[in-house]
Amino acid sequence: ALRGVVALDGPSGTGKTTVARKLAAKLSAGYLDTGAMYRVVTLAVLRAGVDPADAERVAEVARSIELNIGTSPERPSVALGDEDVAAEIRGPEVTLAVSPVSAVPAVRELLVAEQRRIIAEVVDAQGGIVVEGRDIGTVVTPDSPLKVFLTASSDVRAKRRSAQDSAAGRESTVDDAKASVERRDKLDSTRTASPLRKAEDAVPVDTSELNIDQVIVALAELASQRG
């Protein structure tokens, strides 16, 4: 079983979520999807009719909501209060607005504190957790013994995202998906507050030519060496 935190960062469409969940299950560890937390805040912002670019009001919304996120890799759950919002937070409205919302420093402060609290609780109870996001290795748990930075070519990422959208019943072309992942990555990498970047000591893994199982095998090996 895993001891401590595996920090899994990278842009969208690199297979992060699938890899994180399978790795956590394999290592009998917990799982935390920090992107889901930014998405829930974004959903609440949109429902409140607040402009995602209005940092002050976005921060107010973030402070006012009750976000409930589960840490089971088999059954991840995410709720706003007691409403299950797992499907809605993956929709196009939230995906379009999530980058500006997550660029607000007050939102990040709030969620990073919450993430650290959840991580400590799970490590205490279970020994280990796999955490996926954009700033886990650089900001949330910089002392984690294993940091991985997943990448993939933008063509591969667009195809994966488009296939995921279709599987979830959302209309999607590869061209649209490509524009969407490229736009989000640009915003996420160029923001001032905790931009998406590889931690210096993170292991880069290019998943363009690898299937999920090959990635899991490679990461489980790294985790057993360092965890």
Ligand code: C5P
């Ligand atoms: O991983 P996912 O695509 O669900 O993340 C949605 C968005 O949340 C990202 O595009 C990014 O803007 C934001 N995010 C972040 N920091 C994290 C995780 C996600 O800023 N640790």
